[in-house]
Every structure is written in C-alpha cells, then in structure tokens.
Amino acid sequence: MNKQNWPLEDVRHWLEPGPVVLISSRWQGKNNIMTLGWHTILEFSPSLVGLMISAGNVSYSLIRQSGECVINLPDASMADIVSGIGNCRGDSTDKFAHFDLTAEKSEQIAAPGIAECHASFECRLYDDALVERYNFFIFEVVAARVKPEPEWPQTLHYTGGGIFRGDGEVIDRHRLFTKVS
Amino acid sequence: MNKQNWPLEDVRHWLEPGPVVLISSRWQGKNNIMTLGWHTILEFSPSLVGLMISAGNVSYSLIRQSGECVINLPDASMADIVSGIGNCRGDSTDKFAHFDLTAEKSEQIAAPGIAECHASFECRLYDDALVERYNFFIFEVVAARVKPEPEWPQTLHYTGGGIFRGDGEVIDRHRLFTKVS
Numbered sequence: 194m195n196k197q198n199w200p201l202e203d204v205r206h207w208l209e210p211g212p213v214v215l216i217s218s219r220w221q222g223k224n225n226i227m228t229l230g231w232h233t234i235l236e237f238s239p240s241l242v243g244l245m246i247s248a249g250n251v252s253y254s255l256i257r258q259s260g261e262c263v264i265n266l267p268d269a270s271m272a273d274i275v276s277g278i279g280n281c282r283g284d285s286t287d288k289f290a291h292f293d294l295t296a297e298k299s300e301q302i303a304a305p306g307i308a309e310c311h312a313s314f315e316c317r318l319y320d321d322a323l324v325e326r327y328n329f330f331i332f333e334v335v336a337a338r339v340k341p342e343p344e345w346p347q348t349l350h351y352t353g354g355g356i357f358r359g360d361g362e363v364i365d366r367h368r369l370f371t372k373v374s
Numbered sequence: 375m376n377k378q379n380w381p382l383e384d385v386r387h388w389l390e391p392g393p394v395v396l397i398s399s400r401w402q403g404k405n406n407i408m409t410l411g412w413h414t415i416l417e418f419s420p421s422l423v424g425l426m427i428s429a430g431n432v433s434y435s436l437i438r439q440s441g442e443c444v445i446n447l448p449d450a451s452m453a454d455i456v457s458g459i460g461n462c463r464g465d466s467t468d469k470f471a472h473f474d475l476t477a478e479k480s481e482q483i484a485a486p487g488i489a490e491c492h493a494s495f496e497c498r499l500y501d502d503a504l505v506e507r508y509n510f511f512i513f514e515v516v517a518a519r520v521k522p523e524p525e526w527p528q529t530l531h532y533t534g535g536g537i538f539r540g541d542g543e544v545i546d547r548h549r550l551f552t553k554v555s
Contacts (some may be wrong), residue, residue, distance in 0.1 A: 197465035205532065209411045210539055211392005230390045233414035233507055235426050243424065243510070245416050263388025269545060276550035294410060327416055327512070329424070350391035350541060352533075353384065355548025358391055360531060360539045364450060369457035 196297075196313060196338035201240040201318050204334050207266055208242065209234050210360065212348035213275060215265040216244070217296075218255040219304040224296060226288040226307065227252040228279030230262070230351040240334040247278060248328050251283030255331065260318035261302040264334075265310035269347035269359050276355070301335040311346045312339040377478075382421040386513050388493050389423065390415050390446055390540065394456055394528035396446040397425070399479075401436040402487040405477060407469040407488065408433040409460030409531040413445070421515040422500060426455035429509050432464030435467060442483040442500035443513065446491035449527035450540050456530060482516040491529045493520040 199207075213230045231245035237281070242264065246253050256262045267275050274292045281288070289296050289307075296305035299315045306313030316332035323329040340346075349357045380388075390554050393412045395537065412426035421521070427434050437443045439449045448456050462469070471489075477486035480496045487494030497513035504510040521527075530538040 205411075206534050210533055211390070230386075231415050232510070233412050233424060233426060235412065235510060236376065241508070245414060270544050272547055273499065273550065276547040280552045312519060317552075320507075326501075326503075327422070331508070337408060343502060345539070347542070349545065352391055353387050355546065356527070357545040359542035359545055360489035361528070361542035362540045364453050364530065364538040364540055365536065366453055366457040367536065368430035369461060371461045 194340050194342060196340050199312070199337040199339040201334055202238040204235065204242065204314055204337055205234045207339070208232060208264070211350055212266060213357065215267055215275065215278060215307055215310060216246070216252060216262050217250050217265060217304055217307055218259065220255040220259045220260045223255065224254045224289055224305060225255050225280050225283040226294070227276050235331060239319070242316065242332050242334060244332060246328055246330055252374055253328070257357070259304065261304045262316050262332070262350065263299060263304050263306040264314040264316060265307040266312040267310050267349065269349055270281050270347055272311065272357060274327050277351060278333070299313070299336065299345045310338070375521050375523060377482040377521050380493070380518040382515055382518055383467055385423065385495055385518055386415045386418065388520070389445070390403040390411065392531055393447060394532045394538065396443045396448055396456065396488055396491060397427070397433060397461060398446060398485055399433050399436040399440065399442065401440045402438065405465040405470055405486060406436050407459050407475070408464070412522040416512060420500070420521050423495070423497065423515060424457050424532050425513060425514050427509055427511055434509070437511065438505070439484065442482040442485045443497050444480060444483070444485050444487040444543050445497060447493040448491050448530065450530055452490065453530055453538060457536070480517065493518070547554065
C-alpha cells in the first residue's frame with residue numbers, strides 16, 4: 194500500500210515510542226542503509242529529530258557529505274532484515290539489493306526511502322554542532338509519508354544482545370491529559 | 375524489592391527501547407518529578423544520555439541549577455501516575471506527596487530517585503552546549519540501580535494524544551548478530 198502524507202509536526206507519534214529504524218542515505222550515486230536505535234524527537238515545529246550515527250558506519254560518510262537521510266520505520270515482520278542490515282558493512286554490500294528492498298523516490302531530497310517500511314521521514318541536516326564531539330546530528334523532517342494501514346504496525350524495540358521487544362497493547366489514558374500533547 | 379547495581383555501560387538495555395521515563399530532581403530542598411519521552415542513548419562508556427527537557431517545566435529550573443537528575447523507569451502499572459505527573463505543575467504540587475511516591479536516596483547525587491520505579495539512573499550534567507538552543511541536556515549516568523525482578527517489566531511508550539503502547543513479546547535474533555552490541 195502506498196504511503197500518504199503525514200503531518201510534519203506529528204512525527205513524534207511514530208518515533209517517540211522508541212522503535213528501531215532503518216536510515217537510508219545516498220551520495221554520488223551510492224545508496225546505503227543502516228539500523229539505528231539511538232534517536233529522539235527534539236521539537237514539534239520545525240519537526241526536529243536527533244540521531245546518533247556512529248562515525249564507524251559507511252552511512253556516516255554518506256550522510257555527512259549529503260546532509261540528508263531518510264528515517265524509515267520497519268515493522269516486526271522485518272526483524273531478520275533489520276538485524277542483517279545492522280550486521281554487515283555498506284562498503285562491501287549493496288544493502289538494497291542484498292536484502293531485496295525497494296528504493297523509493299523521495300519528495301524533497303535525493304536520498305531514497307525504503308518502500309517496504311511502514312513510514313518514511315525525509316530529513317535534511319539542521320544543525321551539526323554536536324557531530325564532531327558525539328556523532329549527534331540534528332535533522333529537520335521535511336517530508337513525512339506513512340502507509341494508511343495498518344493504523345499501528347508491530348514495531349521493534351532493541352534491548353542489546355540481539356534481542357528486540359515487540360510492542361503490545363494500547364494503554365489509553367487520554368482522560369488524564371489536560372495538556373495539549 | 376530493592377534495586378541492585380547495574381553496569382553503567384549497559385543502561386541502553388533499559389532506555390534504548392524508548393520507554394517513557396520519570397525524571398526526578400532536587401534543588402535547595404525542593405524535589406520535583408516530570409514525565410519525559412524525548413531521550414536517547416549517546417554513548418556506552420562514558421554512559422551518556424541526551425534528554426530534551428522543555429524550559430517551560432519547573433524541573434528545567436531545578437535541573438539547570440543543580441546539574442543533576444535521576445531517570446526513573448516506571449512500569450505499566452504506573453500509567454495513571456505517569457499521566458498525572460505529566461499533567462500537573464511542580465510549582466503548585468509536591469508530586470512525591472500527591473502521587474504517593476517514595477523519594478529514594480541516591481548514591482552519587484543529591485537528587486532522589488523514585489523507589490516505586492523499576493530502575494533509577496543517577497545523572498550528572500556532562501555537556502550543556504545545546505541547552506540554550508534546544509533544551510537538550512547531555513548527562514553522564516554515574517550510578518545505575520535496577521530491581522532484580524521481574525527480568526523485564528511492562529514498559530510504557532508514548533504516542534501522543536494520551537495514548538501509550540505497552541511492550542510485547544521478545545523477538546530474539548541474536549543468531550544474526552555478529553557484531554558486539
């Protein structure tokens with residue numbers, strides 16, 4: 194099912210619960226994908242996300258050069274792919290081809306998304322003040338696209354040691370929320 | 375059950391999956407607690423965590439002045455408390471008293487932890503370079519304490535709009551992990 198536009202100021206709906214994500218990038222004709230669990234929302238509007246991208250990754254170089262990446266949200270059926278991508282190197286493997294993933298054209302940036310993922314958030318570098326010291330990139334989400342179904346896919350949450358937790362039941366406490374968010 | 379020491383370099387085990395946390399703080403005899411979902415691990419060793427603490431919170435002031443806080447991990451049975459804490463103000467409410475929570479003495483810092491939470495990570499300010507611009511604090515975890523049981527509590531993951539997701543089944547892919555972490 195094709196993705197549809199999602200409000201930029203509500204990217205938190207998908208990323209604040211803390212799922213592992215796949216980061217796709219492109220520079221000088223080369224695409225790559227990495228698995229990433231160290232991210233946080235930083236602001237609703239502009240829509241800011243912080244990513245810790247270790248300098249040892251091939252993706253680091255592509256993202257540093259291009260100033261772009263796509264944050265893709267895999268569902269639990271992709272656990273093998275997510276693990277595999279995190280355990281091979283982009284300098285010796287074309288990860289789109291090896292894992293049979295489809296590069297999906299982005300709207301606002303050159304880096305492609307991953308068609309098989311539930312959501313794709315196109316990111317442009319916003320602030321690199323902490324890149325040298327911590328490999329911490331602040332990106333602005335400039336386009337957000339999400340599959341309309343299912344309403345919520347099973348997501349993967351990484352605990353280290355090759356073990357993920359899926360997500361579970363809905364726990365609705367909206368009656369206790371008097372503030373906006 | 376009393377908490378026991380946990381390896382500082384493995385705080386990610388608890389925080390990387392993205393649970394909502396309760397941040398306790400103390401300054402000049404005043405304690406406070408806030409609910410927070412915008413955090414990320416930044417480094418194994420030193421054990422670094424980034425927290426986005428909105429300047430509108432009373433906790434911001436206590437944490438800015440003291441340079442300390444405790445990241446506490448609530449379980450799903452605390453969903454009402456987590457929601458309530460996120461929807462009242464610390465300048466008019468003593469949150470420990472109001473929510474019947476027990477201030478637990480910390481080992482390394484003055485700010486107390488929350489005894490009822492599954493884990494408490496004592497934090498000292500490490501870098502405030504992005505506090506002015508983004509309210510983004512980088513803390514070093516200087517003590518980590520976790521209840522030995524259960525091995526994994528149900529955690530809460532916030533999606534906005536007063537709706538949390540619990541966490542679900544264990545998805546074990548360690549056979550696919552050839553890298554260390």
